[in-house]
Amino acid sequence: MSEQTMNQSRIERCFAELKAANRAGLVTFISAGDPDYDNSLNTLLALPDAGADIIELGMPFTDPMADGSSIQKSSLRALTAGQNMQKTLAMVRALREKDQDTPLVLMGYYNPIYCMGVETFLKQASEAGVDGLIVVDLPPEHDDELCMPAREYNIHFIRLATPTTDAKRLPLVLENTSGFLYYVSSTGVTGAAAPTPEKVQAEVEAIRAHTDIPIGVGFGIRTPEQAARIARFADGVVVGSALTDCIENAASPAEGTQAVADLVSALSGAIKKARD
Amino acid sequence: MTTPTQNAAPEIGPDINGFFGRFGGRFVAETLMPLILELQAEYNRAKDDPAFHAELEALRKDYVGRQSPLYFAERLTEKLGGAKIFLKREDLMHTGAHKINNCLGQILLAKRMGKKRIIAETGAGMHGVATATVAARFGMDCVIYMGSTDIDRQQPNVHRMKLLGAEVIPVTSGTGTLKDAMNDALRDWVTNVDSTFYIIGTVAGPHPYPEMVRDFQSIIGQEVREQILEKEGRLPDSLVACIGGGSNAMGLFHPFIKDTSVRLIGVEAAGHGIETGKHAASLKGGTPGVLHGNRTFLLQSEDGQIQDAHSISAGLDYPGIGPEHAWLHEVGRGEYVAITDDEALDAFKLLCRLEGIIPALESSHAIAHAIKIAPSLPKDHLMVINLSGRGDKDMATVTAHLADELAD
Numbered sequence: 001m002s003e004q005t006m007n008q009s010r011i012e013r014c015f016a017e018l019k020a021a022n023r024a025g026l027v028t029f030i031s032a033g034d035p036d037y038d039n040s041l042n043t044l045l046a047l048p049d050a051g052a053d054i055i056e057l058g059m060p061f062t063d064p065m066a067d068g069s070s071i072q073k074s075s076l077r078a079l080t081a082g083q084n085m086q087k088t089l090a091m092v093r094a095l096r097e098k099d100q101d102t103p104l105v106l107m108g109y110y111n112p113i114y115c116m117g118v119e120t121f122l123k124q125a126s127e128a129g130v131d132g133l134i135v136v137d138l139p140p141e142h143d144d145e146l147c148m149p150a151r152e153y154n155i156h157f158i159r160l161a162t163p164t165t166d167a168k169r170l171p172l173v174l175e176n177t178s179g180f181l182y183y184v185s186s187t188g189v190t191g192a193a194a195p196t197p198e199k200v201q202a203e204v205e206a207i208r209a210h211t212d213i214p215i216g217v218g219f220g221i222r223t224p225e226q227a228a229r230i231a232r233f234a235d236g237v238v239v240g241s242a243l244t245d246c247i248e249n250a251a252s253p254a255e256g257t258q259a260v261a262d263l264v265s266a267l268s269g270a271i272k273k274a275r276d
Numbered sequence: 277m278t279t280p281t282q283n284a285a286p287e288i289g290p291d292i293n294g295f296f297g298r299f300g301g302r303f304v305a306e307t308l309m310p311l312i313l314e315l316q317a318e319y320n321r322a323k324d325d326p327a328f329h330a331e332l333e334a335l336r337k338d339y340v341g342r343q344s345p346l347y348f349a350e351r352l353t354e355k356l357g358g359a360k361i362f363l364k365r366e367d368l369m370h371t372g373a374h375k376i377n378n379c380l381g382q383i384l385l386a387k388r389m390g391k392k393r394i395i396a397e398t399g400a401g402m403h404g405v406a407t408a409t410v411a412a413r414f415g416m417d418c419v420i421y422m423g424s425t426d427i428d429r430q431q432p433n434v435h436r437m438k439l440l441g442a443e444v445i446p447v448t449s450g451t452g453t454l455k456d457a458m459n460d461a462l463r464d465w466v467t468n469v470d471s472t473f474y475i476i477g478t479v480a481g482p483h484p485y486p487e488m489v490r491d492f493q494s495i496i497g498q499e500v501r502e503q504i505l506e507k508e509g510r511l512p513d514s515l516v517a518c519i520g521g522g523s524n525a526m527g528l529f530h531p532f533i534k535d536t537s538v539r540l541i542g543v544e545a546a547g548h549g550i551e552t553g554k555h556a557a558s559l560k561g562g563t564p565g566v567l568h569g570n571r572t573f574l575l576q577s578e579d580g581q582i583q584d585a586h587s588i589s590a591g592l593d594y595p596g597i598g599p600e601h602a603w604l605h606e607v608g609r610g611e612y613v614a615i616t617d618d619e620a621l622d623a624f625k626l627l628c629r630l631e632g633i634i635p636a637l638e639s640s641h642a643i644a645h646a647i648k649i650a651p652s653l654p655k656d657h658l659m660v661i662n663l664s665g666r667g668d669k670d671m672a673t674v675t676a677h678l679a680d681e682l683a684d
Contacts, residue, residue, distance in 0.1 A: 062582045063455065063567060065462045066305045072449055084579040110303060111566045115580030137303040137566065141293060162307040164469055169310060187307050188467035 010103040010131045011156055011179040014053060015214040015235060022275055024231035025053035026268050027216050029107065029240030030247070030260065031074040032057050032091050033083025039253035040078070041091050043260050048102045050261040051268025054216075054236065055095075056134065059088050059108030066136045068191030074244035085116050089128045096129035105132040105158060105179075110146065118146055122153045132156035132179045140172045147176050160184050161207060170210050180214040180236060183207065185221075191241035194220025197229045204233060224270030231274035239267055285534040286607050289600065294483020294570075297606055299599035302482040304569045307466045316484040318389050323491075328384060335380050336495065339413070340370045344496075346503035346660070351630040352646075359514070359653035361646060362507075363633070363663045364500055366524065373636065373665030374496060374524045375406035379475055381492035383410040386473035393417045393468065396475045397461040399426055399454035399520065400591035400638065401433025402665055403477030408442035410475075418442040421461045424452040426590050433669055451584050454520075454594045458568055478521025479598030482569030486598050493527025500660055501531055508658055514539040517662040518641040519612070520556065520592035522601045524664035529610065539611060542601060543645045545587035546614035556585035557614040558597040559605050567595075572602045588617035588673060589637035591665075619644040621677055624667065636665035637673065 008016065018025045028047055033040050047055050060078040064071060092104055106125065113121045113135065125133075133155055138146055140159070147157040156179030164187060165173055174181065185200045186192055194200075204215055217230050218238025227237045243260050250256030289296035302312060322328040336342040345365045353361045366374040386394060394411045397420075398404030404420040411418035420437055424446040427434055437444050450456035458481075465474045479486045479493070497515075504512050515532060517525035519542045532538040547555035555561055558573040565574040567582060575583045575595035585595040604610030615623075620637055623644035627635050635643060642661050650659060667674070675682060 061580075062450065063459050065459050065568070066307075066466060068463070069449070076450075079581060109566075111574075111576070111582075112580035114566050114571075115563075115576065115578065136305050137569070139302065139304065139306055139309045141302055141309070160306045162305075164307050164310045166310065173306065184307065187469050189463045192467065 009154065009156065009179070010101065011054065014103050015180065018053065018235065024234055024271050024274065025236045026051055026227070026264070026271050027054040027056060027218070027236045027238040028052040028243060028264055029056040029058060029238065030243055031060050031071065031078050032088040033060060033078030033081055034074040034244065034247055035077045035253050035256065036081040037083065037087055039257060041094055043247070043257040044091055044095055045098060046257060046261045047264060048099050050264035052102065052264055054103045054105065056105045056107045056238070056240070057088065057091065059085065059106055059112055061109040061112055064109060066189055068189040068241060070191045070241035070244045070248065073248060085112055085121070089124050092128040092130055103131040104129065105134055106130050107134040108136070110135050110137050113146065118149055122150055122155060126153040126155055130155060132158045134158045134160065134182060136160065140175060143176050158182055163187055163203065170207065174211050174213070177213060180216050181207065181211065182238065183215050183217045185217055185219045188219070190219060192220055194226065200230065201233045224266045227267045228270040228274040231271040237271055285536050286609050288533055289603065290483060290487050294487070296600045296603035299572050299602040300483055300486060300570050302569060303566050303571065304482045305466060307469060308482070311469050312482055314389070315385070318385060319484055319488055322385060322388060328388070332381060332384055340376050340380065341368065342495065343499045344369055346500060346507065348507070349631055352627065355630055356647060356650040358655065359650040359657040359659040360655065361650060362504070362658070362660045364496060364528065364660055366496060366662060366664045367633070367635065367639070367666035371402070371406045371409050372668065373402040373406070374493060374527065375403045375477060376409065377495055377527065378477065378489050378492040378523060379403070379406040379410045381488070382473070382475045383414050383416070386416070386475070387414060389473065391471065391473035393419070393472045394475055395419045395421065395461050395464050395472055396477060397421045397454065397457040398477065399423070399457070399593055400589065400669065401426070401430040401437065402591060402669065404442070404444070405433050405436045405440070407475050407477070408437040408440035411442065412440045419464065420444050421447050421457040421464070423447045423454060423457045426453055429673060430590055430669060431672070453584065454590070455582065462568070478523040479526045479600060480521045480568060480570055480572065480596060486570065486600055489523050490526045490530055490600060493523050494530045496524065496527040496662065497529060497531035500528065504658065504660065510658070511535055511538055512658040512660045513537070514541055514657065514659045515662070516541045516543065516642045516646050516659060518543045518592060518638050518664060519597060519601060520545070520594045520638065521596070522598040524662050526598060526600055528660070528662045529604070533609060540604065540609065541645065542610055542612045543641045544612060544614040545589060545592035545641055546616045547586040547588070549616055550614055554586040555614065556587040556592050556594060558595060559601065559612045560614045562595070564602070570599045572596050572599045588620060588677070589641070589670070591636070591638040592641065613645055615641040615644040621674070623647055624674065633663070634667040635663055636667045637670045639664045
């Protein structure tokens with residue numbers, strides 16, 4: 001292992017390998033604890049083998065303002081089953097016992113982190129093996145709250161850019177972002193309809209003029225065909241609501257885990273062939 | 277000769293990042309940030325524009341019916357036997373509550389920004405009605421998000437909004453109350469950023485809303501200042517107002533923050549009692565957290581999950597409070613107390629019988645606290661209570677609770 005590789009974070013190493021293989025990565029989202037702790041852990045542990053390159057694990061919150069109904073419901077299922085931050089971090093530790101390579105990003109809202117205490121949270125997240133954070137309601141104007149402290153723990157703060165982020169604002173959004181940039185392809189909540197791939201591609205190319213950081217694209221990507229189309233130009237393809245739908249619609253929790261794994265396999269297969 | 281020491285008046289916020297002390301801020305998704313910054317810039321321009329103020333002033337006078345009277349409640353004062361009590365009659369304003377003050381200001385901003393579609397959240401429906409009213413007046417499309425629980429208990433206001441041309445969308449997510457209505461309004465806004473102006477109804481939400489709503493509501497306190505000087509030749513000794521999000525209280529308090537001789541008393545809803553956990557008193561029974569774009573006191577679990585508020589009055593049924601109140605509480609400039617459902621109902625009845633005024637259940641919380649403290653205050657103590665709204669909308673709730681008394 002070269003010195004450079006050793007100094008890379010899991011996320012950086014992952015994107016370097018993806019680039020070498022000339023393919024996009026599949027970024028999968030599930031809510032921690034959905035529909036309950038044990039079954040959610042089974043789903044989480046199944047993701048790497050099914051083809052997830054990066055895992056986003058949702059920290060459930062009662063009031064997920066940027067999420068559509070699918071992720072709202074998955075969040076509430078988890079909370080109803082007793083999920084909390086300690087259990088979410090326990091899931092990360094359980095994953096790390098089996099898997100040292102797949103990057104894991106915690107995603108959610110600021111309040112549960114703030115209530116736990118930022119330093120306590122970062123220390124425990126870092127020890128558990130968390131690689132990055134996506135916190136929807138912390139824009140760059142509030143970088144001193146969590147983004148800058150997270151750097152002290154070598155945890156990436158992954159920022160969202162959106163169609164409303166114009167060229168004037170983009171440098172501010174990029175300034176303290178690391179790991180990758182999450183491009184939200186549509187204005188709206190998670191699970192909303194996706195815009196045309198041509199439009200998204202043009203927007204991603206415009207961002208590339210400002211940065212070398214890998215760009216993941218999400219919001220509204222549900223099928224292997226859509227994922228493959230995005231994978232032709234993006235560095236990462238994020239799928240969330242389609243996976244939480246699998247859990248919602250399953251006849252049993254075990255079938256939910258299987259349905260997630262099946263969809264992840266299909267998405268991964270399509271992405272791997274996207275640039276052939 | 278020594279002069280009495282007075283607490284130094286606190287510096288009035290917000291700072292450029294929207295903070296009042298550690299409260300406030302702009303905790304929103306990136307999609308909304310450019311729009312919020314644009315709104316702030318436009319609000320700053322409007323503040324310096326005499327034409328904006330002239331239009332607002334004309335509408336306040338001829339459309340809303342300002343200024344609202346400052347009424348000496350003679351029989352209530354006699355009955356309580358202490359402080360001299362005045363009622364600021366926001367209940368007499370167009371649409372029946374103080375909410376219209378804010379809606380007028382915001383719709384003029386929406387017009388300046390070229391927006392054609394208005395959205396709002398509502399709890400009791402008073403803000404929804406006021407928003408639907410100004411949207412009709414300015415010919416804009418209007419969508420009101422209202423929790424399904426609140427729709428059931430505030431039917432007359434639902435009908436009013438529909439008559440005024442608004443679409444009322446029932447919110448079933450979460451617990452179907454005000455906080456969920458606000459979540460869904462924010463989701464709508466994030467989806468329709470280009471076309472839509474979000475008229476937030478209280479002194480909460482991301483900066484600049486707490487400042488902007490406060491400024492538009494401050495007409496209440498400005499008038500009180502003028503009116504009490506005219507009637508009594510001096511400033512009041514105490515101001516009392518109910519608090520859900522806190523807009524009527526902030527509008528009354530704000531012009532007096534620097535006058536440290538004036539007690540600012542905010543009355544939260546204690547529901548069944550703070551010790552029961554079924555209440556809406558964010559300051560008396562909550563902890564700091566981040567929700568709906570601002571850091572403030574919230575009703576929440578130790579794990580940072582938001583809990584349901586409870587109050588007999590839908591307008592106070594919110595698990596947060598405006599950040600400037602959180603700050604006034606923390607620096608000790610404001611006094612915050614809580615009143616139970618039963619105490620509010622008793623105050624409601626008393627005001628009906630003594631003064632011939634049917635107050636909103638929200639405002640009845642302020643009356644109830646005055647009933648508690650006025651008897652022990654000296655007769656030259658001047659107290660102003662904000663009668664923030666009228667009680668017509670509460671007939672169904674009150675009838676249900678007072679069924680026995682009303683049966684005879």
